[in-house]
Amino acid sequence: MEEPAIREFEMSLSDGPSDDDDEFPSTLPTDGSHSGSIRKGCDPLAQTQRSKLQHRRARINQQINKEMRMRTGAENLFRATTNNKVKETVALELSFVNSNLQLLKEELEELNSSMDVYQTDSEAVNVPMIPLGLKETKEVDVTVAIKDFICEHYGEDSFLYDKEIKELMELRQAMRTPSRNQAGLELLMEYYNQLYYLDQRFFSAQKNLGVHFHWYDSLTGVPSCQRALAFEKGSVLFNIGALYTQIGARQDRSATAGIDRAIDAFQRAAGAFNYLKENFSNAPSLDMSSPSLCMLVRLMLAQVQECVFERITLTTQDTHFTSQLRLAQEAARVSDVYLLVQQTMTQPLMKDYVPFSWVSMVQVKSEHFRALSHYYAAVALCDHMLLAGGEEEEEEAEKAFLQCHASVPAGPQLSQVLQDPEKRRKLGKAHLRRAVIRHEEAMRVHSLCKILRKMDILQDVLSVTHKRSLDKYSELDREDDFDEIAEAPEIQSHTHQKPDVIPPNFSTVKVTDIFQRLGPLSVFCARARWGPMRVICLNKREGGLGLTLRGDSPVLVAGVVPGGWAEEAGLREGDYIVAVDGKDCKWAKHGEVVHMLKSCSDRGVEISVVTLHSHDTQQVERRAVMLSLCSDKENTRHRLLSGAKGQSSASLLNWNRKKKREGSTITKRLGSAFSLSFGSIRDTEAMY
Numbered sequence: 001m002e003e004p005a006i007r008e009f010e011m012s013l014s015d016g017p018s019d020d021d022d023e024f025p026s027t028l029p030t031d032g033s034h035s036g037s038i039r040k041g042c043d044p045l046a047q048t049q050r051s052k053l054q055h056r057r058a059r060i061n062q063q064i065n066k067e068m069r070m071r072t073g074a075e076n077l078f079r080a081t082t083n084n085k086v087k088e089t090v091a092l093e094l095s096f097v098n099s100n101l102q103l104l105k106e107e108l109e110e111l112n113s114s115m116d117v118y119q120t121d122s123e124a125v126n127v128p129m130i131p132l133g134l135k136e137t138k139e140v141d142v143t144v145a146i147k148d149f150i151c152e153h154y155g156e157d158s159f160l161y162d163k164e165i166k167e168l169m170e171l172r173q174a175m176r177t178p179s180r181n182q183a184g185l186e187l188l189m190e191y192y193n194q195l196y197y198l199d200q201r202f203f204s205a206q207k208n209l210g211v212h213f214h215w216y217d218s219l220t221g222v223p224s225c226q227r228a229l230a231f232e233k234g235s236v237l238f239n240i241g242a243l244y245t246q247i248g249a250r251q252d253r254s255a256t257a258g259i260d261r262a263i264d265a266f267q268r269a270a271g272a273f274n275y276l277k278e279n280f281s282n283a284p285s286l287d288m289s290s291p292s293l294c295m296l297v298r299l300m301l302a303q304v305q306e307c308v309f310e311r312i313t314l315t316t317q318d319t320h321f322t323s324q325l326r327l328a329q330e331a332a333r334v335s336d337v338y339l340l341v342q343q344t345m346t347q348p349l350m351k352d353y354v355p356f357s358w359v360s361m362v363q364v365k366s367e368h369f370r371a372l373s374h375y376y377a378a379v380a381l382c383d384h385m386l387l388a389g390g391e392e393e394e395e396e397a398e399k400a401f402l403q404c405h406a407s408v409p410a411g412p413q414l415s416q417v418l419q420d421p422e423k424r425r426k427l428g429k430a431h432l433r434r435a436v437i438r439h440e441e442a443m444r445v446h447s448l449c450k451i452l453r454k455m456d457i458l459q460d461v462l463s464v465t466h467k468r469s470l471d472k473y474s475e476l477d478r479e480d481d482f483d484e485i486a487e488a489p490e491i492q493s494h495t496h497q498k499p500d501v502i503p504p505n506f507s508t509v510k511v512t513d514i515f516q517r518l519g520p521l522s523v524f525c526a527r528a529r530w531g532p533m534r535v536i537c538l539n540k541r542e543g544g545l546g547l548t549l550r551g552d553s554p555v556l557v558a559g560v561v562p563g564g565w566a567e568e569a570g571l572r573e574g575d576y577i578v579a580v581d582g583k584d585c586k587w588a589k590h591g592e593v594v595h596m597l598k599s600c601s602d603r604g605v606e607i608s609v610v611t612l613h614s615h616d617t618q619q620v621e622r623r624a625v626m627l628s629l630c631s632d633k634e635n636t637r638h639r640l641l642s643g644a645k646g647q648s649s650a651s652l653l654n655w656n657r658k659k660k661r662e663g664s665t666i667t668k669r670l671g672s673a674f675s676l677s678f679g680s681i682r683d684t685e686a687m688y
Contacts, residue, residue: 064104064221071097105220126310127368127461129249129262129303130361132242132269132296135235135287136221137176138214142168145209149202153526154518155533155610164514168194171514175236180246188243189509192236197513197521199229204526217285218242219355224284234280238288240504241272245300259311263304264502270300271502286353295344295354297501299362302337304499306365309334312496322400324380329404331373332493338366360449361458364442368462371438373491374431375469377404381428382476407489425476430488432473439466519586520553523576523612530612533578536569539604547571554578554586555593557609572611579608 074097078090143165147158175191178184202209213232214225224231248265252258277293286292309330316323342362345354398418418424443462446452453459518524546564550556557575560567578586580596588596597605 060104060107060221064101065216065223067097067101067104068223071101126253126457127306127365128361128455128458129245129266129306130299130358131245131249133218134178134239134242135218136216137235140172140211140213142209142211145211146202149209149526150518153207154524156518161515161517164517168198168514175239178239178243180243180250184243185240185247186509188236188240189504189506190511192233192240193506193509193511194514195229195233195236197511197515200521200525200527201513201515201518202526203229207526215285218287219353220286222285226284230280231284234276234283234288237272237276237504241269241276241296244269244272248303253307253310256311256314259307259314263307263311263499266300266304266307267500267502268504270297270304270499272504273297273300274501275503286349289349291344291347291349292353295341295350298337298341298344301499301501302334302341302362302365305334305337305495306369308495308497308499309369319383321380321397324376324383325400325404326496328373328376328380328491329494330496331369331376332491333495335366335368335370335373336493338362338369342366357449357451360445360452363445364452364458364462367438367442367445368465370491371435371442371469372465373493374435374438374488375465375472377488377491378428378431378435378472381424381431382472403494404492405489426486427488429473429476430486432469432476434488435469436466436473439469516587517584519578523554523610524586528612530610533608533610534570534575536566536571536607536609537604538565538569538571538607549577549590549593552590553588555588555590571607571609575609575611577607577609581605582608 071094074090074094078087078094081087081090146165146168147161150156150158150161171191171194175187178187208227210227212225212227213229213235214223215231215235216223218238244265248262248269251262251265253262273293273296276288277290277297280288283289309327312327312330316327342359344350345359345362401418439462443466446458446462513521523530546561547557547566548559550558554576557566557571557573557577559573560571577593578584580593581600583596585593585596
């Protein structure tokens with residue numbers, strides 16, 4: 001259960017669909033129905049390796065939830081009772097529960113470390129990448145809560161929205177099992193964007209909808225429950241990043257096209273996690289905390305850097321001296337970024353949280369690529385002599401050689417080393433010696449982790465590269481070489497392509513508000529307050545209706561003539577026309593409403609109106625403006641990313657209700673005023 005003392009998950013910024021909130025939806029059918037989402041999730045009963053893994057994760061999460069409830073009850077009983085015998089029994093039960101929790105945690109950790117399930121089926125030998133499993137969630141039934149809110153807040157028959165509620169429930173169910181491709185990403189983003197409309201329609205600061213969202217920690221399976229829609233939204237965003245990691249890990253990196261796709265996926269994963277870290281606060285679970293997200297961002301960027309090295313290795317066709325030094329520096333760069341990830345994983349908050357197999361894999365990669373950096377430096381020195389081209393090439397090679405080393409090697413000057421084959425051989429041999437030492441350290445760390453030992457492909461990579469360095473060292477070794485091997489300096493890391501953090505662009509997935517039949521968000525939202533719907537009966541009368549209309553969707557009664565028929569019937573300035581003769585016109589344009597009024601029959605017309613609670617018409621308009629648009633720095637960034645003009649994006653969620661929301665200086669376009677003049681309607685036409 002949710003602890004009252006725990007602050008709810010919050011979001012500091014906002015973003016939403018790129019289209020204007022109150023724009024008449026282009027996808028809205030003429031009959032007012034909603035077409036629904038065409039994106040579907042994977043078949044939950046499909047017995048694929050990945051689905052079996054997710055089923056096991058879900059089962060373990062449920063068992064952890066059960067054990068934690070038992071532990072909470074036992075701890076409460078232990079504190080409440082004064083009977084020593086009962087305390088002994090409860091303490092014994094607690095020991096059993098804690099043992100079960102530890103076993104479940106270890107089993108879940110093993111599942112989270114099942115990297116081979118997410119890898120490519122290609123026969124190419126590549127170092128495996130670290131993917132992230134999706135957060136699991138329990139089913140949430142919002143039917144009763146939304147129906148009650150529609151009845152109480154909007155004053156409409158909730159049964160008319162059964163189709164929309166069903167569509168929302170189906171969309172949430174589908175996003176629990178997204179496919180591991182672009183369609184799965186679009187499904188998650190579609191639900192993410194729909195949460196914007198859901199927040200605007202049904203979540204307000206004055207009243208809580210009473211819906212609890214349950215999500216499990218991605219790594220530990222510990223359940224968390226909150227009523228804040230921000231928790232639901234943040235969890236979906238986390239799964240977007242996690243799905244990108246799985247897409248990146250499955251790419252065939254034996255070709256440049258697959259490497260480029262992996263780079264893009266890991267950069268977008270880093271962008272999703274970074275976006276989550278910058279915009280969300282008070283995370284109820286560790287996987288969405290700032291230290292964890294920082295670690296994940298660095299891990300994704302490290303994997304991007306590894307892919308960059310693999311692409312350079314594939315595209316480097318020549319065996320020139322400087323080309324091999326470039327490979328050495330790129331490998332050193334990969335080693336450095338993985339070392340940074342390892343340091344992040346061993347921080348106090350993360351040390352006991354991150355799976356041991358992840359820490360071991362990161363350490364293995366750091367040692368492995370450090371060994372490769374020394375190997376390529378040795379190959380450049382021993383196998384690739386300078387071409388007899390002239391002073392310019394010698395200067396370029398000497399400059400590259402100087403930049404390659406973090407410090408100046410002990411012994412003769414660099415120019416002498418490059419020109420003397422024997423001195424090159426000795427320095428190359430020193431680099432190979434360090435390469436072999438690093439390879440052996442990587443294999444030692446690998447052997448200490450039970451999960452990594454099961455990964456045959458990783459064992460193959462480490463063995464092949466270690467043997468290659470040993471063979472090269474044996475090739476350079478001589479029987480009469482009694483000189484002490486000098487200590488080779490470290491390779492200076494450098495990369496020609498730095499990773500980019502690509503933030504999520506939610507405008508790429510266009511959605512239509514599922515509950516758009518409730519009306520434009522500028523008026524018909526959860527934060528607006530209006531009186532009950534009134535039905536005004538107007539009969540035909542000579543001289544006109546005596547009212548002035550203004551704006552679109554919905555049309556506003558900007559004024560009524562004192563003593564006119566509209567005023568006598570009860571129509572007031574500031575009323576919004578929502579229906580004419582029972583025909584819904586919340587989304588109707590200005591001219592359409594006027595045409596309906598002019599086309600009425602002799603019996604008159606019934607106009608359904610609602611009134612926002614305010615003191616005067618100016619406040620009504622100003623409140624409608626504030627509800628329709630919200631300007632903050634996230635909306636500005638969203639418009640810059642999408643490149644669209646004229647966008648408006650209301651706040652997705654009220655992340656921090658204690659802070660005053662930034663006001664908007666943008667005014668709502670109400671359209672041209674239309675005055676239904678008294679002499680413009682012929683005697684034979686009914687007046688509305």
